[in-house]
Amino acid sequence: MDSLSFFAMSWLSPELLGLTALGTFLGIYVGAIPGLSVTMAVSILISFTFSWDVNNALCLMIGVYMGGVYGGSRTAILLNIPGAPSAIATALDGFPLARKGLAGEAIGLSTVMSVIGGFVGIIVLALAAPSISEFAITFQPRDYMMLGILGILLVGSLSGNSLAKGIFAGALGLLIGTVGLDPMTVEERFTFGVIELWDGINPIAVMIGMFGISEALHQLHHMDKAVIKQKISRIIPKWVDIKKYLPLSLQTSFIGVIIGALPGTGGDIAALMAYDHAKRVTKNPDVPFGEGAKEGLIAPESANNAAVGGAYIPMLTLGIPGDAVTAVFIGALFIHGLNPGPLLMIEQPHMFWFTVGNLALANIFVLIFGLTGIRMFSKIVECPKGILIPLIFLLSIVGAYAINNAITDIWWMLAFGVFGYFMRLYGFPVGPVILGVILSSLTDENWRRAILTERGSVTDLFIHLFSSPLSTVLFMSIALILFTQTPVWSKWMKPKLARRFSN
Amino acid sequence: MKKITFALLATLSLTSTASFADYPNKDIQGVIMWGAGGSTDNVMRSIAPHVEKELGTDLILTNKSGGVGAISMKYVDKKKADGYTLLMGAENPQMHRVLGLSNIDYSDMIPISLLARGTPMIMARSDAPYDTMQEFIDYAKANPNKVKLGSTGKGGLTSIVLAMLASQVELDYISIPYKGDGPALTALQGGAIDVMPAVLGAAIEHIKAGRMKALSMVDVERNPLLPNVAPITDTLPGMKAYLPWGPFFGVFVKKDTPDDAVKTLQAAFKKAAVNPDFVSLMEKSGYTIMNTSGAEASSFLETYRSTSSWLVYDAGFSKFSPEKFSISKP
Numbered sequence: 001m002d003s004l005s006f007f008a009m010s011w012l013s014p015e016l017l018g019l020t021a022l023g024t025f026l027g028i029y030v031g032a033i034p035g036l037s038v039t040m041a042v043s044i045l046i047s048f049t050f051s052w053d054v055n056n057a058l059c060l061m062i063g064v065y066m067g068g069v070y071g072g073s074r075t076a077i078l079l080n081i082p083g084a085p086s087a088i089a090t091a092l093d094g095f096p097l098a099r100k101g102l103a104g105e106a107i108g109l110s111t112v113m114s115v116i117g118g119f120v121g122i123i124v125l126a127l128a129a130p131s132i133s134e135f136a137i138t139f140q141p142r143d144y145m146m147l148g149i150l151g152i153l154l155v156g157s158l159s160g161n162s163l164a165k166g167i168f169a170g171a172l173g174l175l176i177g178t179v180g181l182d183p184m185t186v187e188e189r190f191t192f193g194v195i196e197l198w199d200g201i202n203p204i205a206v207m208i209g210m211f212g213i214s215e216a217l218h219q220l221h222h223m224d225k226a227v228i229k230q231k232i233s234r235i236i237p238k239w240v241d242i243k244k245y246l247p248l249s250l251q252t253s254f255i256g257v258i259i260g261a262l263p264g265t266g267g268d269i270a271a272l273m274a275y276d277h278a279k280r281v282t283k284n285p286d287v288p289f290g291e292g293a294k295e296g297l298i299a300p301e302s303a304n305n306a307a308v309g310g311a312y313i314p315m316l317t318l319g320i321p322g323d324a325v326t327a328v329f330i331g332a333l334f335i336h337g338l339n340p341g342p343l344l345m346i347e348q349p350h351m352f353w354f355t356v357g358n359l360a361l362a363n364i365f366v367l368i369f370g371l372t373g374i375r376m377f378s379k380i381v382e383c384p385k386g387i388l389i390p391l392i393f394l395l396s397i398v399g400a401y402a403i404n405n406a407i408t409d410i411w412w413m414l415a416f417g418v419f420g421y422f423m424r425l426y427g428f429p430v431g432p433v434i435l436g437v438i439l440s441s442l443t444d445e446n447w448r449r450a451i452l453t454e455r456g457s458v459t460d461l462f463i464h465l466f467s468s469p470l471s472t473v474l475f476m477s478i479a480l481i482l483f484t485q486t487p488v489w490s491k492w493m494k495p496k497l498a499r500r501f502s503n
Numbered sequence: 504m505k506k507i508t509f510a511l512l513a514t515l516s517l518t519s520t521a522s523f524a525d526y527p528n529k530d531i532q533g534v535i536m537w538g539a540g541g542s543t544d545n546v547m548r549s550i551a552p553h554v555e556k557e558l559g560t561d562l563i564l565t566n567k568s569g570g571v572g573a574i575s576m577k578y579v580d581k582k583k584a585d586g587y588t589l590l591m592g593a594e595n596p597q598m599h600r601v602l603g604l605s606n607i608d609y610s611d612m613i614p615i616s617l618l619a620r621g622t623p624m625i626m627a628r629s630d631a632p633y634d635t636m637q638e639f640i641d642y643a644k645a646n647p648n649k650v651k652l653g654s655t656g657k658g659g660l661t662s663i664v665l666a667m668l669a670s671q672v673e674l675d676y677i678s679i680p681y682k683g684d685g686p687a688l689t690a691l692q693g694g695a696i697d698v699m700p701a702v703l704g705a706a707i708e709h710i711k712a713g714r715m716k717a718l719s720m721v722d723v724e725r726n727p728l729l730p731n732v733a734p735i736t737d738t739l740p741g742m743k744a745y746l747p748w749g750p751f752f753g754v755f756v757k758k759d760t761p762d763d764a765v766k767t768l769q770a771a772f773k774k775a776a777v778n779p780d781f782v783s784l785m786e787k788s789g790y791t792i793m794n795t796s797g798a799e800a801s802s803f804l805e806t807y808r809s810t811s812s813w814l815v816y817d818a819g820f821s822k823f824s825p826e827k828f829s830i831s832k833p
Contacts, residue, residue, distance in 0.1 A: 043539035043548075047564055050552045137693040141679075184680035186571060186602070186656045195577060195605070199569035263689050319708055320689050327540035327685070335549045337784060341708025405565055445682070452679050453651060453695070 023063020031071025035399025038068035093296030111370030117302030120253035121309020148443030173436020213417020256303030260310025274303030553775035586764030603822030
């Protein structure tokens with residue numbers, strides 16, 4: 001009974017309700033601007049709300065978080081610039097939909113699916129938080145290493161026509177990701193003595209350049225073509241559509257919750273894995289993936305919003321952040337005098353239900369604000385190219401600067417923009433580059449931790465892959481994915497299996 | 504439109520010429536050395552509002568993490584020495600010279616305030632077969648190359664505590680580096696590592712919940728927050744040579760900042776650091792409030808630099824000898 005009253009607290013107080021709404025609204029727009037990250041917005045709000053009551057401050061910040069994760073899809077669909085790395089997969093099929101004049105429908109569908117994903121995350125948080133967080137911290141370095149490898153195998157899904165070109169792009173991304181001070185030994189790698197390179201090349205700068213600038217440059221080829229008129233007759237998706245895609249949305253939401261709950265991975269990896277999952281389970285999409293398949297839009301959007309609830313799981317139960325934003329939330333609780341940690345659930349049990357209730361409320365506001373204003377947004381794409389292209393440039397430069405308030409990031413962003421343009425020109429996919437940059441450090445660090453743990457013995461590492469069910473499952477999935485790509489599988493096993501199932 | 508531009512330019516030039524007249528007359532930028540949500544960030548964001556009240560101006564905080572703190576040092580060093588850019592940092596730059604990371608450290612800056620310092624501890628996973636420092640040493644000696652020790656890279660808190668330990672007792676262990684004490688403490692709970700030196704503030708909530716145990720306080724006396732944990736000098740009296748030692752949080756300005764600005768800032772931070780909200784926050788999380796500036800702060804910084812630099816040099820992982828930078832032996 002007590003928990004219910006704390007759950008409903010932010011729903012019943014007009015002040016908290018208003019702050020949550022305001023936060024969500026702000027979050028959607030912060031999230032939509034590439035480079036302006038939710039992490040940054042929330043940490044600015046900590047100082048801003050310092051003297052406030054803790055509940056008021058949390059409502060505003062939770063709203064920004066929920067709205068921000070959703071908002072990244074807006075610019076991904078409309079301009080092919082993901083607002084955040086977790087919206088990269090959204091751009092792959094969302095932007096082609098906008099180019100077909102279906103931006104309104106795409107945004108509507110992504111909003112509904114984001115909200116469904118969000119609720120799955122919240123429900124799992126409410127019902128199973130303690131057991132999932134215990135599970136999440138049992139991930140050993142070798143398990144993270146295998147997650148990284150599983151992620152790298154997604155190159156296959158992001159490659160488009162030529163796998164070879166995809167692998168090249170992915171490898172380039174991994175290489176870019178290794179630039180900077182070695183995170184484990186503080187040794188310089190590919191820095192050539194330049195201090196600005198110590199921190200490496202920011203993945204968000206690479207992302208904005210490769211997607212945004214290269215898109216703008218590419219559109220210069222089509223200055224003479226008429227702009228696509230957007231059909232905005234339908235915004236709220238059809239009920240049959242929702243019903244049709246609901247199973248996929250739920251599956252990918254669960255991927256999102258688990259990946260989000262792991263302290264070492266977040267919404268970006270979750271969304272990419274969800275995209276890959278959608279590609280595997282969708283046998284005959286109405287439209288091929290990469291050309292505007294709705295499945296390719298739904299999967300990452302469900303997953304990245306589900307990851308919000310997931311990230312809260314270890315944070316509220318153990319005081320371990322599930323991602324960068326929840327790390328800032330821990331700081332906020334600390335500054336407000338609550339002791340974030342494993343005792344939070346015992347000393348401040350109301351905090352848990354208050355957060356769950358507030359997340360649910362923010363998720364409803366995402367639905368409301370997400371479905372309004374679409375008409376106006378879709379008009380952006382209808383802008384004459386002479387306005388739209390400079391606008392993309394402006395947005396990209398502001399975004400790149402905003403990451404770290406550093407001019408260096410702008411140069412990187414522009415350089416990767418030009419490079420990405422030539423990659424596109426010669427048929428190289430840009431998605432795998434970002435994938436490589438994101439996964440580089442995860443795989444690199446954990447491979448080294450895993451092998452250090454085994455005192456450098458590869459044999460011991462392989463033996464230990466079968467020492468826990470988790471490692472075994474992960475290893476088997478990698479083996480299976482690789483095996484299904486061999487001739488043995490496609491020539492011999494696959495027809496056999498197909499025959500058995502058809503009988 | 505033109506008129507407005509001119510008016511703006513005029514006011515801009517006015518404010519810039521009058522900037523030395525009475526400090527502060529515009530917003531002050533605070534550059535935080537580490538990322539959002541980290542311990543440096545938390546400490547700085549919790550003192551900033553009290554400082555704003557004292558100064559009557561806004562303190563705009565930005566996080567400029569990277570290069571183990573060197574990026575933020577370099578950034579502040581490039582700004583004008585006018586007292587409008589504060590460096591809000593931690594202990595790291597004091598090691599930069601010997602580690603070959605950078606040639607600027609806090610001796611090139613003016614300390615406005617050393618706010619607080621943390622106490623390191625030796626933590627172990629809750630089901631480890633040892634409960635005290637002595638039992639741990641015995642276990643590690645009996646099982647050479649078995650214990651997995653978490654660390655946070657060269658020059659980090661763990662590496663210095665381990666260097667201290669190595670000077671007293673010879674242990675064979677596997678060292679597994681993590682990016683920071685947050686991820687390493689998570690790994691400790693998941694059993695990926697067995698033992699890990701960490702700062703009290705980061706570990707206290709987990710200790711209270713019984714999710715990990717404290718083997719020893721790396722200090723000369725017991726800490727009131729955890730009175731049951733014995734100081735390391737009980738087991739290894741030789742450690743007294745280095746202790747008390749610990750990471751600290753401080754606010755700095757560039758050298759040659761005008762005196763009146765330095766005085767104003769020092770007074771404001773001095774007052775802000777005794778604000779009961781800030782004090783209780785620091786105490787609760789296990790930080791010892793220092794609230795010092797001037798000569799006292801400089802001598803603390805020098806002691807820290809010489810102890811740590813020589814420790815890592817003797818442990819063999821510094822790039823240069825402290826002598827090269829005329830850092831005297833402790």
